[in-house]
Amino acid sequence: MRYLFFIAVLIMPLLAQSKTLPKDLQWETNNSADTWADPNATKGGVFNDYIISFPPTLRTIGPDSNNSFRSFINANKMGLVSFHPTTWEIIPEIATHWAYGADKKTVYYKLDPAAKWSDGKSVTADDFLYTIKFMRSPHINAPWYNNHYTEQFEDVSKYDDHTISITGAVARSKEELHYYYGLGPTPEHFYGELDGDWVKKHNWKIVPNTGPYQISKIKKGKSVEFSLKENWWAKDYRYNKGRYNVNKVVIKVIRDDNIAFRHFEKGDIDSFDLVHPDYWHNKAKGKLFDNGYIHKVLFYNDMPRSASGFFLNMDKPILSDNDTRIGIAYALNFEKVIKTVLRDDYERLNAFHEGYGDYSNKNVKARPFDLEKANHYLTKAGWTEYNGSGIRIKNGKELSLEISYARKEHTDRWTIIKQDAKKAGINLELKLQDATAQYKTVMQKQHDIAAMGWSTGFKPAFWQHFHSDNAHKPQTNNVTNFDDKQIDDLIMEYRFETDTSKRIALSQKLEQMIHDSAAFIPSFKVSYTRGAHWRWLKFPKVPGTKTSATLYSPFGNGGVFWIDSKMKIDTMAARKSSTRYTPVNNVYEQFKVTQ
């Protein structure tokens, strides 16, 4: 009997692996979507870029890994599928085909047998199974990931070396299944068994990846160099043609944007993002631009906008009152900030979720600066008396609030807001904090008003920001301490609804309710990306896609530009002899949103 049990233990894992695929799967693929690169792009050359600080580690997971450099590494990891940057269609990456299970929680993927790691090993189903094991391991020292991969993933199964299925925790719409449950592979042959030293051991290890570029040289504190793989397995695939053209991408560390801009003017950096009005109007001008050596580009995009603005902490006694919050919203002169220091380049953001297509409620408009209305609501809330400095008081308490913010470049914006809020009898104190400290203050829910923004998601995500499950406790994203039974119910309904039209209706309704509460006061949005590049940097006819946050990304959905090396030599010579070209100021309005 004991013997039998022994055999059972031995063969059980084998049994578990030899699952069979359901019979009625409808395999889908997509080889007909539009491409967005120019197939005639010239290959070769070096693209120079910069970052503000050297990454504290090359790990993309574990302590200190959430730094800006991580995106360069992650952009060279292929997923199972990706989303078309303009149409949002699903297009193949490592998976060539996909199919959906009847439970609305499972997706089946057929892996591309040609897919290779940068060390030459094939990517197989085991690499995906290993991802789950890896992400759940305590040794990676990443509790959020441990938890996420334990709670959100029910199962990852292997059918053969190139077929897997992923089952998530909750049912979702098709595209969301890919978005939320689409795993990447993790190289088991590289990591092997994890141990307690993992974090330390892998600080500076270059991990095999599946994307077009791999790190080829690191100068600690100075630069990181990525090189194009010679025979990258996906280089001739439909959606990769004409992309990833430069041989090398050198990312230098330049600790100050101003100094980086000088490097750019010298030609040591090929391109520069110029969204900030001060750079675009004041710095990017002069001979280099007038003589046509450097081209300026303004490119309208259409993508989810960051929910940035003032987050009012409703657990604070003053801010717990709805009329007071509405009064405050009417007293904030964002319009003046836009008209003055932002040079009319930014626009007023209207709602928490903007740019999410039908999911956004276009009827929700931000409250404009209106002192009469501010007065009406504040008076209604009982703020009827004034003290000697012209600040409203109620029951001996001053209407005085702190704005906590983290970027010193934004001080000029908030001083204007502060000056004009005084006219409504509101005293706003500016509290500039170091970014980490502000994050901590907000996560502890100790702020009055937090001036901040959230990164965008795939679809509006209400639960994390507005559900009472996340209110009144630290370390959650409900920083307004939103706590409303009615909204809770709608959020849960939204969360588990798989019918798109119903979800859209719910999303719009929720957006309106959030607006009514005035717990979030939207500030600004930018509906374009803009920048400048040396004339030797060449682009397809349309230099970006609907969702391009920058035109100068060498990896990810970017990588469409190429370098004309001869033109680089010519331009440098022309610059010496002051030969003039026609100045270029291009505006691309293909994806401009008209409201």
Place this chain on the structure above:
Amino acid sequence: MSSFSPQALRRWQRFKSIKRGYYSAIAISILIVLSLLAELWINNRALMVKYEGAYYFPTYGDILPGETFDLDYKWETNYRALKRQFKSEPNSENWVLMPLIPFSPNENDFIEGEYPPYEPSLASGHYLGTDMSGRDIFARIIYGFRIAIVFSIFLLSVTYIIGIAVGAAMGYFGGAFDLFFQRIIEILSNVPILYIIMIVASIITPNFWTLALLLAGFSWMGMTWYMRTETYRENAREYVQAARALGAGHSRIMFLHILPNSISILVTFFPFSVVGGITALTSLDYLGFGLPPPTPSWGELLQQGTTNLEFQWIWASAVGALSVVLTLVTFVGEAIREAFDPKKYTFYE
């Protein structure tokens, strides 16, 4: 003058005879007085308003809401607009007397159709131009100077009081007490003060007092060494022994006998400590760890100037103001040092 000792008078004469230092001292005193009265000559509040027969003096005290002058708003009166309005009314008895520079340091003054920063111009009244958010640079420099100098003098008083007391006690008691405090001072001197301030600034937003006390807490040690050696020396003198023989207590000997005789060394350090204080505050503000915005500050102005080099008037104003004030104070310091130099009066027999 009669209460001063002949020696003090001689030093004063000597100081006066060093023209560069003497005139610098006068200039810096005038600057300090002017900055302390800044509200009277740089302000967006009027000095005096005559309206319907009544006189108003809005400079100090509570705000006067617009309704006071029958304007249709409750917030503080815009006196520049009021002045324009009274001027445009024919035969009006009403008038507004504005200060020389009619802007407050925290006020954004925007010109319709133009974007800040605005160039220096006589027409707009911004004689040194405005900063990146349209605030008058001259106003910010003067108010910034006031904060810097008050900060510096406060910082210096605290460090001197602690430094002198500890230093004198070390020199006077000597022995184990001296040894113990030497070690304490060595440890404290090795604490990287900038990091401490960065850490503190990330937890709380420092205000004037916390920042000054924090800095003082780590910079009182410099003075102790001089005071200690000086006390050691004086302690061995006959007058101290005489005082002791008469039964004077420790603190009486230290502060009434030894201190006055070693004051010269402290006085020579005084101006340089002022320079140190101003520089410390300016550099902290420059790095963003100083006083919270929108406090007018030279460091913050310098920071704006260096990130926007193309607007020369911003950095030029900050650098100019810093150079002038630091040079003046240094001149005063040199003159004091020379006036207190005993060599001039050393006689060889």
